Amino acid sequence: MSAGLFPAGRVTVEDVARRAGVSTATVSRAVNGTARVAQETLDRVQHAIDELGFRPTPAAQNLRQQRTRNIALVVPTITNPFFPELVAGVAPEITRRGSSLLLLSTDDPEGEATRVAQSRLADGILLVGSMERSGVRQRTPHLDLPVVAFDRAAASLRTTVVQCDNAAGARAVVTHLAGLGHRHIAHLRGPRGLDVADQRARGHRRALLELGLDARLEVEGDFSEESGYAAALRLLDGPERPTAVFAANDLMAIGALAAFRARGVRVPEEISVAGFDGIRLGRYLHPTLTTYAQPIAEIAQRAVTLVLDAVDSGSPLPRGRSAPHVLTLAGELVVGGSTSAVPS
Incomplete structure (x- = not known):
């Protein structure tokens, strides 16, 4: 059977399937890349497409390379x-x-x-x-x-x-807070074992130690507003209240702001709060959020x-x-x- 018997635009998937000796479902999977198809079958389908002059679609044009785009x-x-x-x-x-x-x-x-x-x-x-x-x-x-x-x-x-560079960003936040005179800087850290949380916690501790400050004030959260809220309350109820808090992400910082507001603690007059990420929401809080903005x-x-x-x-x-x-x-x-x- 020659390609001339199938004018462009009239060749169907059924025609290709018959010529390749496969099911129409196999032709569909091969052309669309929606499931694995053996290379030998792919070659037969492509040969049938070429031979019959099947009108190329973007997926069919990419068949040899198995490109889905x-x-x-x-x-x-x-x-x-x-x-x-x-x-x-x-x-x-x-x-x-x-x-x-x-x-x-x-x-x-x-x-x-x-x-x-x-x-x-x-x-x-x-x-x-x-x-x-x-x-x-x-x-x-x-x-x-x-x-x-x-x-x-x-x-x-x-x-x-x-x-x-999470560690460098954390150090920049701590350096900023220390430059404002803060000596009791707590960290609301992210989950232990998660790379970005560990990197930010290391940057926080390293900066404090280099400045000769206590690096032990640290409470763990899970990057959510709820965990930031709960961690901030733990700090307020602890034996030594910090004057500044660095949260491992902006959502935890937002949770901390809500916790301090609920307890009547004024930000930044009584306690400073900084976050990490630079999400757009932070620009519309009151007060606006100090943060390390990721690129x-x-x-x-x-x-x-x-x-x-x-x-x-x-x-x-x-x-x-x-x-x-x-x-x-x-x-x-x-x-x-x-x-x-x-x-x-």
């Missing part, structure tokens, strides 16, 4: 306003490079990334690591497509990571560029032998109305 972005939550801001930074660059964004929110980002890779739903994956503690889960096998983690490293995947747009841009360059070139991403390859970017201290000189 999708980039998956997997996040642990969309309730934290920091993550939608990351999405806003990612989407325009993905579109500009001719791909589409597949957004997935799940409490198991690494597991979801593995499922996406195995089903070939995307050409590459951007991943915000989960709240799983480092070392708790066994590492999964190498994924056969580019994966870049940003903000948080993945607990069970060894990937290239793009993130803020969200730059982190997103670098992560997308790494993934798409690897997809386009077929070259592997840089990886460390026993630890992730980490690219760190500097943020900026933004001084708001929530910090002031130590109360006299």
Whole structure:
């Protein structure tokens, strides 16, 4: 049977399936990349498409390369306003490079990334690591497509990571508070074992020790407003009330502000509060929030560029032998109305 018997636009999936000797479902899976198909079958389907003059669609044109033109972005939550801001930074660059964004929110980002890779739903994956503690889960096998983690490293995947210099940012906040005369600076830290939380806690402690100040005043939360609220109350009820609080993220800082307000403690007149992330909401609080603003747009841009360059070139991403390859970017201290000189 020649291609001339099937004028362009009249060849159907059924025609391709008959010529390739497969089911129409197999043709659909092969063309759309929605599931794994054996290479031999892919070759037969592509040969039938070429022979019959099947009208090319974007997916069919990419069949030989098994390209979906999708980039998956997997996040642990969309309730934290920091993550939608990351999405806003990612989407325009993905579109500009001719791909589409597949957004997935799940409490198991690494597991979801593995499922996406195995089903070939995307050409590459951007991943915000989960709240799983480092070392708790066994590492999964190498994924056969580019994966870049940003903000948080993945607990069970060894990937290239793009993130803020968290330790340097924490030190900048502590230095700012100490410069205002504060000597009792507490830290509302994030979950132990989570890389960004540990890095910020180390930066906080190191800065205090270098300044000759007590670094023991530390209460753990989980990055939520509720945990910031509860941790702030613990500080107020403790044996020694701090004059300043550095929260490991802006949401915990917002929770602390609410707790102090509920107890009638004035910010910043009686206690200063600073956060980390630089989410837009902090600009509209009263008082406005002092924070270390992550370079969200730059982190997103670098992560997308790494993934798409690897997809386009077929070259592997840089990886460390026993630890992730980490690219760190500097943020900026933004001084708001929530910090002031130590109360006299």
